[in-house]
Amino acid sequence: MKRLVLATHNKGKVKEIKTILKELNIEVLSISDIISIEDIEENADTLEGNAKIKAEYIHQKIGGYTLADDTGLFVNALNGEPGVHTARYAGENCSEKDNRLKMLKSLENIEDRTAYFKTVLVLIDDKGKEHIVEGICEGSIAFKETGEGGFGYDKIFIPKGYTKTFAQLGLDEKNKLSHRAKALDKLKILLVDVLNESSYN
Amino acid sequence: MKRLVLATHNKGKVKEIKTILKELNIEVLSISDIISIEDIEENADTLEGNAKIKAEYIHQKIGGYTLADDTGLFVNALNGEPGVHTARYAGENCSEKDNRLKMLKSLENIEDRTAYFKTVLVLIDDKGKEHIVEGICEGSIAFKETGEGGFGYDKIFIPKGYTKTFAQLGLDEKNKLSHRAKALDKLKILLVDVLNESSYN
Numbered sequence: 001m002k003r004l005v006l007a008t009h010n011k012g013k014v015k016e017i018k019t020i021l022k023e024l025n026i027e028v029l030s031i032s033d034i035i036s037i038e039d040i041e042e043n044a045d046t047l048e049g050n051a052k053i054k055a056e057y058i059h060q061k062i063g064g065y066t067l068a069d070d071t072g073l074f075v076n077a078l079n080g081e082p083g084v085h086t087a088r089y090a091g092e093n094c095s096e097k098d099n100r101l102k103m104l105k106s107l108e109n110i111e112d113r114t115a116y117f118k119t120v121l122v123l124i125d126d127k128g129k130e131h132i133v134e135g136i137c138e139g140s141i142a143f144k145e146t147g148e149g150g151f152g153y154d155k156i157f158i159p160k161g162y163t164k165t166f167a168q169l170g171l172d173e174k175n176k177l178s179h180r181a182k183a184l185d186k187l188k189i190l191l192v193d194v195l196n197e198s199s200y201n
Numbered sequence: 202m203k204r205l206v207l208a209t210h211n212k213g214k215v216k217e218i219k220t221i222l223k224e225l226n227i228e229v230l231s232i233s234d235i236i237s238i239e240d241i242e243e244n245a246d247t248l249e250g251n252a253k254i255k256a257e258y259i260h261q262k263i264g265g266y267t268l269a270d271d272t273g274l275f276v277n278a279l280n281g282e283p284g285v286h287t288a289r290y291a292g293e294n295c296s297e298k299d300n301r302l303k304m305l306k307s308l309e310n311i312e313d314r315t316a317y318f319k320t321v322l323v324l325i326d327d328k329g330k331e332h333i334v335e336g337i338c339e340g341s342i343a344f345k346e347t348g349e350g351g352f353g354y355d356k357i358f359i360p361k362g363y364t365k366t367f368a369q370l371g372l373d374e375k376n377k378l379s380h381r382a383k384a385l386d387k388l389k390i391l392l393v394d395v396l397n398e399s400s401y402n
Contacts (some may be wrong), residue, residue, distance in 0.1 A: 001335060003265055004392075006269070013381070016382070019372065020381075020382055020386070021389065054208040054209070061234065062225070062232075063264065064206060065203060067218070068207070108386070139341075151213030151286050152213060184222065188222065195225075
């Protein structure tokens with residue numbers, strides 16, 4: 001079925017237009033319908049599962065090449081937690097700061113601070129085919145927040161072989177060694193192939 | 202250039218991914234980049250101009266069939282105002298209630314309450330061709346708010362030949378005679394042709 005996208009968030013207009021056009025053989029969507037990714041339940045029990053949910057949702061709504069990321073922090077002393085719950089470790093709608101503080105609290109007086117970040121990227125190409133890559137960065141959890149850059153847990157994660165947190169290292173350095181950078185490096189190689197194939201067809 | 206849509210609103214992730222993929226010949230967009238229609242300046246001096254701005258913006262971002270509406274209320278005693286300023290008559294970010302109260306205030310002690318609503322619809326089809334239709338509904342501005350349904354000025358607009366406001370008439374009745382309904386009826390006829398043409402190509 002063809003799709004008609006309404007260039008408005010106005011619910012009153014959307015309701016009127018949908019009602020009047022309902023007998024036509026066309027799916028009528030507002031841009032709010034298309035972009036409400038916040039409403040997606042990332043309820044898979046793996047990073048790959050969650051990344052697929054997001055990529056498939058956006059691919060279905062917008063089409064074309066779509067990329068979704070899901071990233072987890074796996075802490076050995078916490079039996080791999082928070083893992084798939086990394087973004088909402090301190091609760092639904094918690095802030096990134098809340099997450100960091102909960103992590104520092106969870107590891108209070110714990111000696112083994114080793115942990116790793118894992119990113120799974122799901123690319124859906126223009127033909128709907130899924131491609132999956134992943135990247136891992138080993139390291140440890142600091143004893144307190146340090147540094148100003150980054151986001152998420154960057155202020156408390158020290159990559160292996162370094163003495164500074166991701167936040168202290170800055171984006172250029174982080175992008176040489178992070179989990180997401182490693183996954184994106186693999187994606188780049190894959191994308192070059194996918195884009196080439198696409199232009200020959 | 203091909204486009205890659207990132208299924209996230211997370212600004213930190215978006216920044217990292219854009220940085221790492223920047224050497225590839227692909228445009229990287231987050232879904233936030235795609236849907237920020239609130240940021241569009243509807244600064245044309247006609248309804249048609251504003252509807253075109255919105256339809257072209259969304260067509261360029263999402264592709265496929267796109268429909269935008271711009272609607273104005275033209276009040277004779279106010280020399281056609283608010284016209285293109287109808288949605289923000291009481292100021293930027295004002296509420297629909299603010300707009301209605303300002304209108305009632307503007308017409309205080311004024312006898313000629315005649316006015317008309319005009320809707321312009323701009324449809325962009327899957328080949329990028331623009332189609333424009335319009336609808337007008339004559340009527341008058343009530344002396345106070347009445348009714349519970351509808352949105353915008355519905356509580357204070359009485360269509361010609363009626364004694365009730367759009368809000369009192371309800372959506373079914375409003376959809377038989379409103380400016381938007383008239384424009385959408387024309388659009389329906391046009392869409393049937395456009396969809397047929399498209400399936401023959």
